[in-house]
Amino acid sequence: MYKNQLQELAQRSCFNLLSYISIREGPDHASQFKAKVNFNGETYESPNYCTMLRQTENLTLRQAAGETRVYKNLLQEVSQRVGVLLPTYTTFRSGLGHLPIFTCTVELAGCTFTGEPAKNKKLAEKNAAMSAWSSLKLCKPFHFVMLCSSLGMSSILHMNLKTQMTQS
Numbered sequence: 001m002y003k004n005q006l007q008e009l010a011q012r013s014c015f016n017l018l019s020y021i022s023i024r025e026g027p028d029h030a031s032q033f034k035a036k037v038n039f040n041g042e043t044y045e046s047p048n049y050c051t052m053l054r055q056t057e058n059l060t061l062r063q064a065a066g067e068t069r070v071y072k073n074l075l076q077e078v079s080q081r082v083g084v085l086l087p088t089y090t091t092f093r094s095g096l097g098h099l100p101i102f103t104c105t106v107e108l109a110g111c112t113f114t115g116e117p118a119k120n121k122k123l124a125e126k127n128a129a130m131s132a133w134s135s136l137k138l139c140k141p142f143h144f145v146m147l148c149s150s151l152g153m154s155s156i157l158h159m160n161l162k163t164q165m166t167q168s
Helices: 002-013 053-067 071-082 121-139 141-150 155-167
Strands: 019-025 032-039 042-045 088-096 099-108 111-114
Touching: 002 053, 019 053, 032 053, 042 053, 071 099, 071 121, 088 121, 099 121, 111 121
Parallel strands: none
Antiparallel strands: 019 032, 032 042, 088 099, 099 111
């Protein structure tokens, strides 16, 4: 399941396909496995050893699938569906020249969300989008709906937003 999701995402987004590294430890009769999956330049490692290789690969793929949700795309889809302006990302660079730190904010329908600092601009934007999506999905969907209401959105759009956020 996770393997198919990640492969489809890689093909749609023109990423490199998944690559696997399996680590085997122990004697032949009691082998334990760990797996590493490389997806879009990021490596994900299974959290613990498993007795079956397929089991450890699935754990690693699940971890990668959970962390690589395309939050920027989700925010864009929601904003298009509810009829507000697309998200606007602003990235700030700080730190030393050889060790930059990037912090990003995303503005969506008048709300500003700040992500965790990161080593590069792409990851900072992903963190901001993840922060915005988490806030909208888990904590503040009502506030977002009220904000959209103040912008003159119809109740049909409110329902679309609630449905979209519940399904994703």
